Amino acid sequence: MKKWMAWFPLALLLWMIPIIAYAAGDENPMDRLKKFFKFNWAVIDNLGFAFYLIMVPITIFIFVLLVWTVVGLISFFYKVNKGEKNFKDKDFWIRTGAIILFVFLIVSGALFDFLGNIYEWTVKLDIGSGGDA
Secondary structure: OHHHHHHHHHHHHHHHHHHHHHOOOOOOHHHHHHHHHOOOHHHHHHOOHHHHHHHHHHHHHHHHHHHHHHHHHHHHHHHHHHOOOOOOOHHHHHHHHHHHHHHHHHHHOHHHHHHHHHHHHHHHHOOOOOOOO
């Protein structure tokens, strides 16, 4: 009983009062509520500058990662030359190759092409949008 009494005023405020307020007009109150509660995607069109704010740290991170990899390669070759490490160090080459592949995919834009293709594929699979299943 206590939970019901706690939720009743909230339901009244969030659901019934707006319906009662809009019921005076000729338009369906649900259509009017949908117009106000539905997210307006046009707001995001003007937020293009946010991508610049996000891309600056990502660019710095990729640059530091690339410099760190080149320094690691030079250090590795120096240690191989001194005999401290083996040139066939599998873990080092896998780690370095993965980092170089990641940087290449980001810089060339291939990663974003791949993610875009996945997005288009999932949109086609969306049952609610009327796409091909």
